[in-house]
Amino acid sequence: MKRLLLSAALGLATLSLMKSTASAKTESLVLGGGCFWCTEAAYEILPGVKDVVSGYAGGKEQNPTYEQICSKLTGHAEVIKIDYDPAVVSLEKLLDYFWHVHNPTQxxxxxxxxxxxxxxxxxxxxPEQKAAAEKSRATAAKTFRDPITTEIVPLEKFWVAEKYHQDYFRLNPNAGYCAYVIAPKVKKLKAEVAAEKK
Incomplete structure (x- = not known):
């Protein structure tokens, strides 16, 4: 009898573990809205986001460096790759948030x-990400006075930026750009996220 109960308990534990593993899915989205230090910091506070990595995409140069990007000749944009749990935060929510973290009309x-x-x-x-992005942009366009300039293009390759760019705001909160540009933006976004939870 004890063996039977132990076997049943192990079976339930295995089933429970399988279910929790299945629900712990991770999806990714790549986008850029200005300096990646800002967008990385903004998305790291969003519930359901597991990780944010700064990088480069949208250009032709292979394995570009920050110096090459700054030359404005490679075609790349500073972007972030957001790894998220779709059971906690939807693709639509991530895209809606995008229009709040930068000025898409500039x-x-x-x-x-x-x-x-x-x-x-x-x-x-x-195709699902493309359709969601186009729908989100069309909805957001109704809330801006000026036309949205955001490009929606296929991701060919995401290049991870240099190590010193990763988690820049978290590691350098007192640096000038972080203190005067990023910190006020993050404070405002935290208040918006908190208000949505109420």
Missing amino acids: VGGQGNDHGPQYRSIILFTN
């Missing part, structure tokens, strides 16, 4: 950061 940069590497861009990996 041409040739973001804020005081000028150049094509700071352009607004969503890079899709499948």
